[in-house]
Amino acid sequence: MTDFPTRRLRRLRGTPALRRLVAEHDLTPRRLVLPVFVKEGIATAQPIATMPGVSQHPLDGLAALVDEAVAAGIGGIMLFGVPEHRDAVGSGATDPAGILNRAITVAAAAARGRITVQADLCLDEFTDHGHCGVLADDGSIDNDATLEVYARMAVAQARAGADILGLSGMMDGQIAACRAALDADGRTDIVLLAYSAKYASAFYGPFRDAVESTLTGDRRTYQLDAANGREGVQEALADIDEGADIVMVKPAGTSLDVLARVSDLSAVPVWAYQVSGEYALIEHAAASGLIDRDRAIGESLIAIRRAGAEAILTYWAIEVAGWLRAGRDLT
Known part of the structure; x- marks a missing residue:
């Protein structure tokens, strides 16, 4: 008599209904955050060639986009500013009349508490050299001088109406510096999101088109080396200690792998950013007929969720939220 397997794990994969019932991880619209680029001096949305389906938005169109995000049921929008003018110290980032701070005010007024308004807190979009900090005389990044600017940015963004500040510059001590500045300004309510394990990556390329980056060289002296996993975990734990x-x-x-390890150790929520290059790879491969676009999008998001992300920044946030509301399976 043939020996048959006593455990048949395939039983739980037999139908879509069964697969949904036993799925270990799922996704909901509230776990998605939409990155939004707001460009100064344009009247209509400008498509970004390297990111099909993504545009730079005019300030006048931002309220309508916020309403769309609210209707989709997503958790928030993350605002990035694209200024007309830049300088060595990124003065537009701290100017209340700067494009990002104005965008925060418009978005907050439109949101009316129905969705979180998040703001990128970094200098790369505002400096003429494209780096995330202030340069020292020798051309290196002056960490502590940069912290002073970040502290002023934090106060400016809080006063403009942001709910969450996304500190993405990877300067040592940035969370502590911004927390101290906000507390001194009486803004103990502001949430600090630390881009803790931010790796120096080729996958940021299309984003730099989106913000019209002027960067020459790279950011490897302050962003993480892709070879280092433990260091990413240390960065996250240090940010938590500082008040993230x-x-x-x-x-x-x-x-x-880093996401999973941080998720296991963190006492605070853990998020992940599905960056521009990841988005563009799927969109361009699908346009060439190489992959099933929708399934690839769903699979990529579920993998991030499975690794431990409790919320995901993704350029597909509104589209995928629509799928989820319609009851579509992501995989």
Whole structure:
């Protein structure tokens, strides 16, 4: 008599209904955050060639986009500013009339508490050299001088109406510096999202088109080396010690191991950013007929969720939220 297997794990995969019932991880619209680029001096949305389906938005169109995000049921929007003018110290970032601070005010007024308004807190979009900090005389990044600017940015963004500040510059001590500045300004309510494990990555390329980056060289002296996993975990734990309310791993798809380790150890929520290059790879491969677009999107997001992300920044946030509301399976 033939010996048959006593455990048949395939039983639980037999139908879509069974697969849904026993799925270990799922996704809901509230776990998705949409990155939004707001460009100064344009009247209509400008498509970004390297990111099909993504545009730079005019300030006048931002309220309508917020309403769309609210209707989709997503958890928030993360605002990035694209200024007309830049200088060595990124003065537009701290100017209340700067494009990002104005965008925060418009978005907050439109949101009316129905969705979180998040703001990127970094200098790269505002400096003429494209780096995330202030340069020292020798051309290196002056960490502590940069912290002074970040502290002023934090106060400016809080006063503009942001709920969550996304500290993405990877300067040592940035969480502590911004927390101290906010507390001194009486803004103990502001949530700090630390881009803790942010790796120096080739997958940021399309984003730099989106913000019209002027960067020459690279950011390897302050962003993490892709070879280092433990260091990413240390960065997250250090940010938590400094007062971060949320920590993030980026890029999501190439850092799933770090994301899982941070998730296991963190006492605060853990998020991940599915970055522009990850988005563009799927969109361009699908346009060439190489992969099933929708399934690839769903699979990539579930993998990030499975690794431990409690929320995901993704350029597909509104589209995928629509799928989820319609009851579509992501995989």
